[in-house]
Amino acid sequence: MTVAPNPTVFVIDDYAPLRKSISRLLKAAGFVVTAFGSAEEFLAQYDPQTSGCLVLDLGMPTLDGLELQRILAGAGSLLPIIFLTGTADVPKSVQAMKEGASDFLTKPVDDEELLAAVRLAIEKNRALHREQTEVSEIRARLATLTPREREVLEYVVAGKLNKQIASELGTVEQTVKVHRAHVMQKMKAQSVAELVRLTQRLNRGKRSVV
Amino acid sequence: MSWVTAVWSMNSAACLTLAGFYFAIWCKQRQRPMYLLFSCSAIAAAAISAFELWMLNSRTVEEYESLVRWIHVPTWVLTLSFVAFVRLYLHAGRVWLVWSIYGLRTLVLILNFIFPVSINFTAITDIRQFSWGGQMVSVPVGASNPWGVLSTISLFLLLIFSVDAAITVWRRGDRRRALLVGGSMIFGAILAWHVPLVIWGVIDMPFFLGFTFTAIVAAMGYELSNDLARAAGLVRELEISEKRLNLAADSANLGMWEWDIARNEIWITDKGRALLGFAPSEKLDFDRFRSQLHPEDSESVRQAVENSLRTGAEYRSEYRAVLPDGQIRWIVGRGHVEFTRDGKPVRMRGASVDITQRKEAELEAARQRNELAHLSRVTTLGELSGSIAHELSLPLSAILSNAQAAQRVLANSKADLAEVREILGDIVSEDKRASEVIRRLRLWLKKGEVQQHPLRINKVVQDVLKLIHSDLINQNVTVETELAGNLPTVNGDPVQLQQVLLNLVVNACDAMAGCDTSQRRLVIRTRIENGGSAVVVSVTDKGISIPEEKMEQIFEPFFSTKEKGMGIGLSVCRTIISAHRGKLWAANNLDRGATFYFSLPVKVSPVATALPATPKNREGGLRRTVGSDTVVAPRPASDQLRRGGHNEVATKFTETDSNKELIPDT
Numbered sequence: 001m002t003v004a005p006n007p008t009v010f011v012i013d014d015y016a017p018l019r020k021s022i023s024r025l026l027k028a029a030g031f032v033v034t035a036f037g038s039a040e041e042f043l044a045q046y047d048p049q050t051s052g053c054l055v056l057d058l059g060m061p062t063l064d065g066l067e068l069q070r071i072l073a074g075a076g077s078l079l080p081i082i083f084l085t086g087t088a089d090v091p092k093s094v095q096a097m098k099e100g101a102s103d104f105l106t107k108p109v110d111d112e113e114l115l116a117a118v119r120l121a122i123e124k125n126r127a128l129h130r131e132q133t134e135v136s137e138i139r140a141r142l143a144t145l146t147p148r149e150r151e152v153l154e155y156v157v158a159g160k161l162n163k164q165i166a167s168e169l170g171t172v173e174q175t176v177k178v179h180r181a182h183v184m185q186k187m188k189a190q191s192v193a194e195l196v197r198l199t200q201r202l203n204r205g206k207r208s209v210v
Numbered sequence: 211m212s213w214v215t216a217v218w219s220m221n222s223a224a225c226l227t228l229a230g231f232y233f234a235i236w237c238k239q240r241q242r243p244m245y246l247l248f249s250c251s252a253i254a255a256a257a258i259s260a261f262e263l264w265m266l267n268s269r270t271v272e273e274y275e276s277l278v279r280w281i282h283v284p285t286w287v288l289t290l291s292f293v294a295f296v297r298l299y300l301h302a303g304r305v306w307l308v309w310s311i312y313g314l315r316t317l318v319l320i321l322n323f324i325f326p327v328s329i330n331f332t333a334i335t336d337i338r339q340f341s342w343g344g345q346m347v348s349v350p351v352g353a354s355n356p357w358g359v360l361s362t363i364s365l366f367l368l369l370i371f372s373v374d375a376a377i378t379v380w381r382r383g384d385r386r387r388a389l390l391v392g393g394s395m396i397f398g399a400i401l402a403w404h405v406p407l408v409i410w411g412v413i414d415m416p417f418f419l420g421f422t423f424t425a426i427v428a429a430m431g432y433e434l435s436n437d438l439a440r441a442a443g444l445v446r447e448l449e450i451s452e453k454r455l456n457l458a459a460d461s462a463n464l465g466m467w468e469w470d471i472a473r474n475e476i477w478i479t480d481k482g483r484a485l486l487g488f489a490p491s492e493k494l495d496f497d498r499f500r501s502q503l504h505p506e507d508s509e510s511v512r513q514a515v516e517n518s519l520r521t522g523a524e525y526r527s528e529y530r531a532v533l534p535d536g537q538i539r540w541i542v543g544r545g546h547v548e549f550t551r552d553g554k555p556v557r558m559r560g561a562s563v564d565i566t567q568r569k570e571a572e573l574e575a576a577r578q579r580n581e582l583a584h585l586s587r588v589t590t591l592g593e594l595s596g597s598i599a600h601e602l603s604l605p606l607s608a609i610l611s612n613a614q615a616a617q618r619v620l621a622n623s624k625a626d627l628a629e630v631r632e633i634l635g636d637i638v639s640e641d642k643r644a645s646e647v648i649r650r651l652r653l654w655l656k657k658g659e660v661q662q663h664p665l666r667i668n669k670v671v672q673d674v675l676k677l678i679h680s681d682l683i684n685q686n687v688t689v690e691t692e693l694a695g696n697l698p699t700v701n702g703d704p705v706q707l708q709q710v711l712l713n714l715v716v717n718a719c720d721a722m723a724g725c726d727t728s729q730r731r732l733v734i735r736t737r738i739e740n741g742g743s744a745v746v747v748s749v750t751d752k753g754i755s756i757p758e759e760k761m762e763q764i765f766e767p768f769f770s771t772k773e774k775g776m777g778i779g780l781s782v783c784r785t786i787i788s789a790h791r792g793k794l795w796a797a798n799n800l801d802r803g804a805t806f807y808f809s810l811p812v813k814v815s816p817v818a819t820a821l822p823a824t825p826k827n828r829e830g831g832l833r834r835t836v837g838s839d840t841v842v843a844p845r846p847a848s849d850q851l852r853r854g855g856h857n858e859v860a861t862k863f864t865e866t867d868s869n870k871e872l873i874p875d876t
Contacts, residue, residue, distance in 0.1 A: 015604050017640055021611035024633065028618035059600075061683055086600035086607075086680075107607035111614035 007122045008052035011035040012042050012068070013084065014060045018107070022055060022084075022114070029115050039063035039071075048077060051129055053102065053121035055114070058085035058092060066092065069099050078128045080121035084109060138198050144186045152179040156192060157199050212345040214416060218263035221424050225256035228431050235438070247295040248430050254288035255427045259420025266347040266416045271334050274350050279328040286319045288423055289368060292395075295430060300391060302375035302382075311371060314364040321357055330358045330409075340414045347416045349408050369399040387433060394429035398422040463564040467545075469496065471519070471555050485541065485564055487533035504530035504538065511543075518547050519555045528565065540569035576660070579785050584657045586782040587709050590716065591654060597681035598651065605644040612637045650677065653705055660706060662790070664699035667707070667736050667745050667810065674711045675734075686727040687719050692735040700745050700810040702790050707810075710783040710794070714749040714806045717779065721753030721803065743812055744792070750805040755798040764796065783808075 009031045013019040016037065023033045032052070036042040040063055042054075054072075058065040069081055080102035085093070093104045102124060103117040145153060148169075155165040162180065166173045189195040229252035236245035261281040268274045293311055296303045322329040334352035341347075376392020379385075401422045407413050456479075459466055465482020469475070476494040483490055486502055496515075500508050507529035518525035525545040530538050545560020591598065616633045619625055654677070671693060675682075682689055715732065722730045733750040756764060765784045780794075787794040792810040799805055 015608070017608040017636060017643075018604060018611070021608040021615060021633075021636065021640075024615035024629075025611045025618065028615045028622075059680075059683065084607075086603040087596050107603045108610040109607060111611070111618070114611075 006032075006051055007125065008032045008034055008050060009055060009118055009122075010042060010052065010079070011055045012037075012039060012060075012065075013055075013057040014038055015057070018057075025111055025114065026055075026118065029111070029118075031118065039065070039068040042068070043071065046072075046075075046077075048075065050079070051122075051125050052079060053118060053125055054079050054081045055118065056081050056083055058083050058089070058096070059087075066096060066099070069096065069101065073099065078125055078132065080124045080128075082114075082117045082121055135202060138187075138202050141187050141198075142202070145183060149179050149183050149186070152176060153183050153187070153195070153199070156180060156183065157196050213343065214266060214345050214347065215263060218259055218266070218420065221420055222256040222259040222263070225252045225259060225420075225424055225427055228427065229253045229256065232431070232434065244295055244299040244434065247291045247298065248427070248434055250291040251288050251295065251423075251430060252427045254284040254291065255420060255423035257284035258288065258423055262417045262420045265350075268337065268348050271337060271350075274337055274348070275327050275331075275334050278330060278334065278350065279322060282319050282322045282329065286315055289315045289364070292426065292430075293368070293371065296372070296375050296391065299430075299433070300375060300379050300387060302378040303371050304374055307367060307371040307374065311364060311367050314360060314367065318361045318364055321360065325355055325357065327352070327355070329355055329361050331355055338411065342414060342416055349417070351409075351411075354409075365399060365402060369396060372396060372399070390429045390433060394426045398426050459561070465562045467560060467562065469545075469558045471557055482562060485539070485562060486531045487539075502531050504532055506530075515558075518545070518558070522547055522549065525558065525560060528569075538566075539564060540566040576789070579789060580657075580660050583706055583709060583782055583786055584655075586713075586779060587654055587705070590709070590712060590779075591651070593716070594678060594681055597678065597684065598647070600680045601647050602644060605640040605647070608640045609637050609644070612640070654708070656705065660703045660789075662701045662703050665702055665704050665707070667697060667700055667747055668693045670704060670707045670711060671734055671736060671747065673704070674708050674715060677708070678712060678715055681716075682719070682732075685719050685723070685730065687722065687730040687732055689715075690731065690733045692733065694735075694737045697736060697738060697745055698742070698812045700790075700812060702810060706786045707790070710786050710808060711747065711749070713779045713783050714808075717806070718749050718751035718753065718803075721751050723753070725753055738812075739809065744809040745812060746807055746809045748805050748807045750799060751803040752799075752801075753803045755802065756796060756804045758798070761796060761798075765794070 009026050011019055011022050011026070011033060012035070013022070014037055019035045019037065023035045026033045038060060039056075056065045056068060065081075065083055065085075072079065072081070081096075081100075082103040082105060083093070083096050083101050084105050084107055086107050096104055102121040105113060105117060142150075151169065152165060155168065160168070162173050162176045166176045169176065183189075184195065187195055187198060189198060229249045232245045232252065233249040236242065236249060239245060258281060261277055261284065265274060265277050265281075268277060290312060293303065293308050297305075297308060318329050325332065327333055331350065331352045332355045334350045336351040337348045338351045339346050339348050372392050372395035376388040376395075378388075379392070380388035402419060404413070404415065405417060405419060408415060408417060458464070459479065460481055463481070463485065465479055465485040467476055467478040467482050470477075474495045476496065476499060478486075478488070478494060480490060482488075483492070486499070488494060488498075488502065492498075500512065503511055507527075511527050511529050514525055514527035517523060525543065525547065528540065528542045531541050532538060541562050542565045543560060543562040545558050547555045547558045550556055612633045616630050616637075619630055619633070650673075671691060675689060675691070711734075715734070718732050719730075722732070729752050731752050733748075735748045735750070737746055737748075738744070739746045765780050784794045787808050787810070790810055792808055794806070794808040796804055796806045
């Protein structure tokens with residue numbers, strides 16, 4: 001697998017020797033790594049646009065891993081989180097996974113395991129970015145529609161015929177046909193099926209992205 | 211032989227016998243002059259009786275004259291010794307009377323030899339003979355000396371002296387003696403009036419003044435014999451009590467001894483010899499005694515003895531004697547030293563007892579206590595296993611990742627050897643960290659003899675915080691420490707003291723489990739108390755208080771307020787602290803929560819006092835305050851278990867215990 005030029009692995013652990021060794025390992029495997037001694041330090045430089053993933057210590061003295069996870073989720077971060085923990089704390093790991101953690105590893109962690117998790121997380125992050133780009137593209141197209149065209153779109157996607165739409169909107173079929181052609185053109189859809197796919201993507205994006 | 215001769219001779223002989231008998235006694239008891247005085251009196255009485263007999267048989271005037279003169283010598287002796295006897299033996303009689311009698315009687319004796327015949331006669335003209343009891347007896351006839359009145363006065367004074375002394379003795383309550391000595395003297399004085407009556411021819415009878423004196427001597431003798439009888443009784447009682455003592459000593463396995471310090475000779479009872487393993491006839495001195503001791507105890511016994519010799523304090527030491535067959539016997543020796551007036555030790559007397567059984571019971575109790583303490587440590591460790599696993603997993607994780615990073619670096623064709631070297635260095639240090647955790651665990655779980663030695667209590671506090679560090683973080687408990695600087699050392703077993711403190715900390719955390727996380731604060735303080743004689747450690751929590759009625763109950767075995775508690779923690783803690791001659795107690799705080807305290811006596815040792823006060827030590831007691839109440843202390847260099855960054859927030863230090871280098875880390 002080729003690594004994109006910009007994804008960064010953020011290693012956050014309060015135990016310096018471990019932080020250092022994990023960073024080393026990831027660097028040796030070819031990743032770009034930035035390490036932090038606490039969640040606060042990470043948040044201070046956090047840029048929502050960055051791509052990559054987090055390797056995060058679960059138990060830290062002030063702001064712990066789970067709390068950081070919540071803060072990032074609240075900020076709409078796309079960075080997947082790989083948790084590292086010294087103790088196999090089942091309730092905490094369950095909570096972490098529920099909140100969308102990418103992986104949950106116990107220390108000491110084997111390099112292959114860690115690297116696989118990081119690769120997966122970066123892949124996820126890339127996918128998320130891709131999806132987010134697509135969704136915003138579709139949204140941008142959607143934004144060009146007039147209110148009337150938007151109404152027509154909703155009916156078309158709902159599978160209504162032009163005649164039905166016209167009667168619903170209290171207009172003639174010919175007018176609906178014109179609107180429909182504009183919708184297809186503005187949404188860059190070749191077929192009704194594609195139009196449906198685009199709007200579905202938008203909805204799914206709403207759930208998964210925001 | 212006529213009966214008069216026989217009776218007077220017998221009287222004389224009896225007096226002489228008594229005199230000889232008491233003289234012999236006096237020879238053995240020179241410190242009791244009454245025996246000598248009595249002896250003199252008796253000799254004088256015998257002499258008087260002999261003189262009388264001679265007089266009664268006398269046929270010529272010249273013979274009579276010299277007899278009348280010389281009889282005053284025994285009379286003088288008798289008077290003087292009788293008076294002295296009363297003074298010394300009865301502690302009665304007036305001193306001025308004594309000297310008057312002595313003076314007058316001596317004057318009479320001198321005058322007696324100055325005047326032509328005697329103090330009684332200026333001249334003896336004839337000898338009157340008459341038959342008495344079938345035998346002819348002689349009495350003098352002559353002109354009496356007017357100076358003879360001095361003799362009469364002296365006799366009178368003697369009578370007054372005797373009556374006065376008798377009254378004194380009577381008043382003292384000793385009526386028998388008063389009657390015997392006083393009465394006999396009065397009786398004698400009255401009877402003495404027969405002498406002039408015979409001389410004047412008023413009555414016809416032989417002189418029997420000798421018998422009068424004999425009666426007095428007999429009274430004195432009777433008194434003295436009481437003393438002898440009493441002495442004999444005492445001897446018997448002493449024998450009995452000695453027998454009792456021996457019986458008691460034997461049944462108590464008591465060996466009694468006496469050490470003549472100047473001659474360095476030790477006398478010891480047979481029981482004592484058997485006790486210490488000496489041969490029955492072996493000659494003993496102090497070095498031989500010490501050679502019988504266990505090498506480890508020899509020096510302490512010597513010090514105890516030396517201390518007693520120097521200060522006069524009671525000697526007491528417990529030691530082991532190694533018997534010839536190699537058997538070990540525990541002995542307690544006690545004794546006291548006798549000194550001369552100028553303070554030189556003369557001898558030491560004492561007793562030694564076999565305390566092997568008691569000692570073995572004590573050792574067994576200590577063994578069981580340690581066993582229990584060990585079990586309790588194992589239990590505690592079980593409860594902390596998560597925390598400990600975490601402490602171990604940290605360095606192990608770092609090692610693994612470092613090693614695997616190095617493998618990857620080396621797999622690269624352009625391997626960066628400098629980086630590999632750095633990685634290896636980190637691996638080594640992390641490995642040491644892991645070893646340190648294991649070393650602590652091993653120490654903690656170590657079973658075996660408890661060794662008390664001087665230690666710094668602040669170090670114990672810090673070691674405990676290292677041990678429980680991640681557990682405290684997990685429970686969101688903030689620990690503050692206020693450790694007094696320059697604390698003196700205490701004597702103790704570091705692991706057991708850690709155990710006590712750890713128990714108190716775990717309990718405090720449990721008490722706060724139900725509190726809001728911001729309230730979970732724990733304060734550990736150390737301070738000096740009781741005028742520097744004790745170090746007190748306290749653990750204060752902000753959790754639930756202890757019901758007052760359970761304040762003592764909580765230290766009882768198998769009492770627990772926790773659902774899962776076994777109820778041995780605090781009871782073991784109290785046993786441990788008691789074994790350290792300290793105290794463990796609890797009290798509720800004014801606001802909320804409780805504080806547990808334990809005190810340990812300060813070890814007074816040259817090591818402790820000789821510790822140099824380094825600059826760090828001196829500033830140790832200062833509370834380092836930064837900002838509001840947050841204290842950030844530099845992390846002790848040897849604090850290898852503490853994770854970087856944790857301690858600044860989780861624990862506050864008021865002292866960086868720089869003393870740890872001074873006490874060997876166990």
